Each structure stands twice: as C-alpha cells, then as structure tokens.
Amino acid sequence: MDARLLMDESPRERMVAAAIQGMRGSGLAGAGINQVIAASGAPKGSLYHYFPGGKNQLAQEALERFGEERRAALAKLAQSAADPPARLRRLFGGLAKALEKEDFTYGCAVAGVALDLQEDSAPLAAVCAAQMDLWVEALEPAFAPLSAPRRLAWARLVIATFEGALVQARALRSAQPVLEAGELLAGAVRLEIETH
Amino acid sequence: MDARLLMDESPRERMVAAAIQGMRGSGLAGAGINQVIAASGAPKGSLYHYFPGGKNQLAQEALERFGEERRAALAKLAQSAADPPARLRRLFGGLAKALEKEDFTYGCAVAGVALDLQEDSAPLAAVCAAQMDLWVEALEPAFAPLSAPRRLAWARLVIATFEGALVQARALRSAQPVLEAGELLAGAVRLEIETH
Numbered sequence: 001m002d003a004r005l006l007m008d009e010s011p012r013e014r015m016v017a018a019a020i021q022g023m024r025g026s027g028l029a030g031a032g033i034n035q036v037i038a039a040s041g042a043p044k045g046s047l048y049h050y051f052p053g054g055k056n057q058l059a060q061e062a063l064e065r066f067g068e069e070r071r072a073a074l075a076k077l078a079q080s081a082a083d084p085p086a087r088l089r090r091l092f093g094g095l096a097k098a099l100e101k102e103d104f105t106y107g108c109a110v111a112g113v114a115l116d117l118q119e120d121s122a123p124l125a126a127v128c129a130a131q132m133d134l135w136v137e138a139l140e141p142a143f144a145p146l147s148a149p150r151r152l153a154w155a156r157l158v159i160a161t162f163e164g165a166l167v168q169a170r171a172l173r174s175a176q177p178v179l180e181a182g183e184l185l186a187g188a189v190r191l192e193i194e195t196h
Numbered sequence: 197m198d199a200r201l202l203m204d205e206s207p208r209e210r211m212v213a214a215a216i217q218g219m220r221g222s223g224l225a226g227a228g229i230n231q232v233i234a235a236s237g238a239p240k241g242s243l244y245h246y247f248p249g250g251k252n253q254l255a256q257e258a259l260e261r262f263g264e265e266r267r268a269a270l271a272k273l274a275q276s277a278a279d280p281p282a283r284l285r286r287l288f289g290g291l292a293k294a295l296e297k298e299d300f301t302y303g304c305a306v307a308g309v310a311l312d313l314q315e316d317s318a319p320l321a322a323v324c325a326a327q328m329d330l331w332v333e334a335l336e337p338a339f340a341p342l343s344a345p346r347r348l349a350w351a352r353l354v355i356a357t358f359e360g361a362l363v364q365a366r367a368l369r370s371a372q373p374v375l376e377a378g379e380l381l382a383g384a385v386r387l388e389i390e391t392h
Binding site: 025026027028029030104105107108110111112114115116117118125126128129132133153154156157159160161162163164165166167168170171172173177180181183184185187188191192195 | 222304308314321352391
C-alpha cells in the first residue's frame with residue numbers, strides 16, 4: 001500500500017498509514033518525522049498538530065492500528081473450518097505470499113519497533129507487548145482440541161516463530177523458511193493431538 | 197559490555213564492538229556513525245579511515261563478528277553431552293538469563309538489522325542471511341537421533357523461534373516467553389524422537 005495513493009483519507013489517517021508502512025519496512029527509523037511527512041504528503045510541521053504527543057504518539061497509534069488488523073486476521077483463522085495443522089499451514093502460507101508480493105521489503109511493524117527501542121522510545125515496548133498479547137489471545141482457540149494451557153503455549157510459540165521466520169525470510173529474500181516453519185509446527189501439533 | 201571500557205583495544209576494534217552493541221540495542225539506527233563514534237571513543241571523522249566502505253562495511257564486520265560468536269556457542273551446544281530436549285532448554289535458558297542480565301535492552305544484532313533494511317543498506321540482507329545459515333548449520337547436529345532433513349528443519353525452526361521469542365521478551369520485558377518457547381520445543385522434539 002502506498003500511503004500517497006490514499007488521498008481521500010485525512011492527512012492524519014495518511015500519516016498513520018505511512019508510519020505503519022515505514023515501521024514494517026525499517027522499524028522506528030522508518031517512522032521518523034521526515035519519512036512520514038514525505039510518504040503521507042501531509043504538510044510539513046503538521047505532525048505536532050495531529051499528534052500533540054509527537055513521534056511516540058504517532059508510533060503508538062500506528063502499532064495499534066497494525067496490531068488490530070493482524071489480531072482480526074488471527075481471530076478469523078482461529079475460527080476457520082480446519083484442524084490446527086491446516087490452520088498453521090494457512091497462517092504461514094499467507095505470510096509467505098505477502099512477503100513475496102512485497103518483494104521481502106516489508107515485515108511486522110511490532111517486531112521492527114521492538115528491536116529498535118532506545119531510551120526515548122522505551123514506552124513503546126508496552127504497546128508492542130499489548131499487541132502481541134492480543135494476537136496470542138486471538139490465536140489460542142485455533143488449537144481447540146488441546147487443553148487451555150497447551151492452547152495458550154502453542155499460540156505464544158506460533159507468534160514467536162512467525163516473527164522469527166519473517167526475520168529469516170527478509171534476510172534470505174525467500175519465503176522458504178516461513179513455509180518450512182509452518183510445516184514443522186503443523187506436524188508437531190498434529191503429533192501432540194494424536195498422542196495426548 | 198560497554199565499548200568505552202575496552203580502551204586496550206584499537207579504535208577500529210572498539211568501533212566494531214560499539215556497532216555490535218548498537219545493533220543489538222536498536223538495529224541499524226544503533227550503528228549510525230555518531231553513535232559508534234560516541235560509544236567507541238574513536239576520533240571524529242575516523243570512520244572512513246578505518247572503514248573505507250563506510251557504514252555498511254562497519255555493519256558487515258560487526259554482523260560477522262557477532263554471528264561468529266553465536267555460531268561458536270551453537271556448535272558447542274550441539275556437541276554437548278545432553279539429549280536434544282535438554283539442549284533446547286539450555287539454549288533458551290541461556291537466552292533468558294542474558295536478557296535479564298541486560299535488562300531486556302539488548303537482543304540479536306542480525307535480527308535487528310534484518311528488520312531495518314532500507315535501500316542503502318539492502319546489501320546487508322545477504323550478510324544477515326549468511327550468518328543465520330551458519331547458525332542453522334552449527335545447530336543441526338544437536339538433533340542427532342533424527343534424520344538429516346529433520347535435523348535441518350528443526351535447526352532452522354529453532355533459530356526462527358529463538359529470534360521471535362526474543363522479540364516477545366524485549367517487548368514484555370520478561371524472559372517468560374523465551375523459557376516457554378524452549379519448553380514447548382523441547383517437548384515437541386522429544387515426542388518426534390519417541391514416535392519415529
């Protein structure tokens with residue numbers, strides 16, 4: 001999505017969209033004031049008009065917007081008519097497709113920011129943590145035949161592996177690690193369901 | 197490690213150490229010229245003297261140095277007198293301890309950079325990929341009773357989960373996701389060994 005194409009959106013909306021895309025591409029450095037202004041087409045000097053809390057307020061809104069989209073997708077996946085292994089293949093298959101479509105240039109805004117935190121951006125850690133907790137919660141029902149503690153453990157593990165496989169894929173410029181991770185986890189969860 | 201304490205090292209060595217620590221803390225932004233000069237105590241303007249290739253040359257050397265340390269640790273773990281589940285618990289337990297010791301402020305230089313890549317730093321993707329491949333290769337023997345393709349699949353998966361659990365831990369400022377990930381993977385690999 002090129003934020004500059006969203007000219008029917010308000011400047012404020014375009015700035016949030018530009019910050020999300022910047023963080024997906026290069027973490028906090030991608031959501032710097034100059035980059036957001038340039039990508040959103042918002043007037044220079046308007047950041048503090050729309051976001052009185054400055055860069056961190058913009059970053060927080062962008063993380064929450066990005067997080068909510070992913071949470072909704074995970075909740076939908078968890079409710080889909082499929083067994084847990086099929087759901088995992090679908091999750092990692094979807095990530096692989098998205099990575100290829102965007103030429104391995106974009107990833108996860110939350111992970112990008114979590115690994116970029118410095119003193120001035122430290123309050124964003126809690127924002128990242130809250131989003132990842134919501135993802136775990138949304139994904140947990142996907143492991144339905146397992147007990148509640150196992151569902152939760154698997155959901156947290158899958159979110160971790162999803163983020164790490166994304167790192168591998170961006171570096172390798174190949175979706176293969178993502179597909180392999182989905183396949184291995186699908187087999188492992190199938191084995192646990194069969195043997196418990 | 198505070199690079200400024202390493203005054204017995206050459207300025208060049210101190211710059212590499214400072215770049216590693218910066219990337220571990222905040223990705224590429226942490227390895228900017230000003231930050232490396234300040235943290236290393238190297239003379240202003242000396243970056244291009246020591247690194248004619250500029251920022252990317254420094255970043256490449258730092259990634260390779262960081263990567264080699266981790267590779268050696270993984271190779272040692274893979275050869276240790278323990279079974280695969282115990283090795284996994286040791287790997288993730290070690291990460292948990294390191295995170296706590298550094299107050300969740302530092303992580304993996306390679307992941308931090310891989311999620312920060314922009315056009316000018318794009319060549320570093322291959323450097324990150326090469327290091328992660330070496331880690332997978334070093335870790336593969338850790339899954340010894342399994343077949344070669346399964347050892348490789350598990351090694352790649354574990355590196356992915358390691359990186360993603362680190363993201364979760366830094367955001368949550370808690371080592372719990374790391375310990376849980378190690379425990380779940382240890383159980384899953386044990387189940388695969390028992391049933392195959």
